[in-house]
């Protein structure tokens with residue numbers, strides 16, 4: 001697929017500018033709209049550098065395309081005075097990308113031989129790195145389709161406290177639209193759910209957690225978001241698991257007839273309670289095992305926002321908005337309802353204001369947040385009947 005197909009017509013394919021990078025896009029895949037994910041990777045790299053600049057780091061752009069991420073890491077995340085530059089490993093299996101990558105990475109002269117260009121299948125590079133005991137502090141895995149076949153090798157090549165940025169464009173299997181593929185790729189049930197992007201992210205975290213746990217390592221989610229086409233998340237690999245980390249894996253059930261939802265950690269799995277259907281006619285559709293824990297790490301996001309203030313040219317307005325949104329919603333609890341669905345079920349003339357609903361639920365002592373993952377959705381641990389009652393009351397107040 002030609003890269004220019006993904007760009008506005010007026011855009012010049014020969015010299016694309018983003019952050020401090022000016023580069024050629026070539027004929028391969030490139031999406032200007034993915035800039036927020038690249039900006040975040042620059043901020044994450046800058047944060048890693050600030051946190052561990054006393055020792056040389058190693059960063060890997062595993063599926064580099066035109067090399068824009070690695071180039072921006074080198075130009076923007078390493079623009080400080082610190083003498084130790086990281087090793088930058090830049091890889092793309094498409095051999096035809098080689099000359100383009102070489103031209104695009106030429107501005108990184110200060111790195112000298114610390115830029116390592118490879119044209120290997122990702123699995124080969126990762127396995128070789130493991131055999132050579134070469135561990136990466138940052139791996140960016142920007143895959144086409146589902147990346148799960150590469151997860152074990154990626155986790156094995158990640159340093160302790162290292163960060164893995166993961167992208168998946170497999171939108172069908174984790175959203176309930178290809179259930180056999182969800183079983184094959186995630187070892188999980190994926191059912192259609194109005195918060196389908198969040199379910200997809202939770203299934204992805206679960207797949208990663210299992211790979212980390214198999215190695216006796218722990219997993220800390222840092223951030224997660226989607227625009228419905230690509231599912232992106234970042235995790236930190238911990239040398240040890242946190243106490244009760246396994247409690248974060250569980251099942252999420254939803255009754256399509258009444259809209260009730262329920263969760264259970266696998267470790268405390270029992271029968272499901274009745275849903276809210278009056279005639280017991282409801283039936284839970286169960287998704288999982290998936291990650292029931294937080295999606296976003298608030299202090300990590302605070303650090304990224306601070307870095308964004310220090311590096312304004314690295315942060316597009318859309319990225320700044322994304323960071324604000326993610327900072328306002330930890331991604332807990334995992335039960336999320338669209339306000340439009342609640343209004344429809346109650347036959348209200350329109351959905352309640354998200355802000356009013358969150359405020360009301362909090363005033364009653366429940367956890368409640370506007371979802372940062374999908375617009376117009378409310379996340380809460382309020383019992384379903386209370387949630388519906390709050391919507392009714394808000395509607396009455398509006399009249």
Ligand SMILES: C[S@@+](CC[C@H](N)C(=O)[O-])C[C@H]1O[C@@H](n2cnc3c(N)ncnc32)[C@H](O)[C@@H]1O
Pocket residue numbers: 028029030031034038062063064065066067068069091092093094120121122123142143144
């Ligand atoms: C989504 S694009 C990367 C986009 C780039 N990271 C960016 O931000 O613009 C995916 C790239 O991965 C490469 N690729 C696909 N499968 C691969 C594999 N198994 N190993 C290494 N590279 C691969 C493709 O050639 C393509 O350039």
